[in-house]
Amino acid sequence: MEQQKGTTHHPRTVERRSVTQDMVQKLIAERTEMLALYCKLGGLEPYNVKGKISRTTPAPEQLQQFCQVLVDYIAAGHFSLYERIVNGTERRQQLSSLAEKLYPQIADTTEAALDFNDKYDCGDHCEITTSFPDDMSKLGEKIAARIELEDKMIKHLAASRRTS
Numbered sequence: 001m002e003q004q005k006g007t008t009h010h011p012r013t014v015e016r017r018s019v020t021q022d023m024v025q026k027l028i029a030e031r032t033e034m035l036a037l038y039c040k041l042g043g044l045e046p047y048n049v050k051g052k053i054s055r056t057t058p059a060p061e062q063l064q065q066f067c068q069v070l071v072d073y074i075a076a077g078h079f080s081l082y083e084r085i086v087n088g089t090e091r092r093q094q095l096s097s098l099a100e101k102l103y104p105q106i107a108d109t110t111e112a113a114l115d116f117n118d119k120y121d122c123g124d125h126c127e128i129t130t131s132f133p134d135d136m137s138k139l140g141e142k143i144a145a146r147i148e149l150e151d152k153m154i155k156h157l158a159a160s161r162r163t164s
Helices: 011-042 060-086 093-120 132-163
Strands: 002-004 007-009 046-049 052-055
Touching (some): 011 060, 060 093, 060 132
C-alpha cells in the first residue's frame, strides 16, 4: 500500500488514480499534437502576390492528417475521461458534479469538431471552399473553449488526488 501524508490508500484506489493519470496524459498528448497541426493549417493565411489577394489552401493530406488527429483528440477525452466520470464510475462526488456541469459544453465542442471532420476529411477528393478560413476560425474557438473546460477538470482531478 502507498503511504501519503500519513494516509494509507487501498491498492485499487492507487490503480484507479494511475489509470486516470494515464488518461489525462494521453489527452494532453493528443491535444498537443492536434494544436500543432491546427497552427500549421491556420498559418495558411491570405497573402498578397503582385497586387492580388491569394489564398493558400492546405494540401488534402495535411487536412486529412489534422482531421484524424482532431478525432483522436476528441475520442481521447470523450471515450476515456468524460465517459468514466459521466457514467458514474468516478467515486469523487465533487469531480462527478463538476463533470456533469461541464459535460454539455464539452459535448457541444465535440459536435463542432465532428462537423468539421465530416466536412473536410474527404481524402484527395475534398474541395476546400472559401469557407475554410471561417470554418477553421470557428473550430479554433470551440477548441479553445474545450481546452479551458478540460483544464478545469484536470486541475480538479489533480487537487482531489492530492487531498485524498
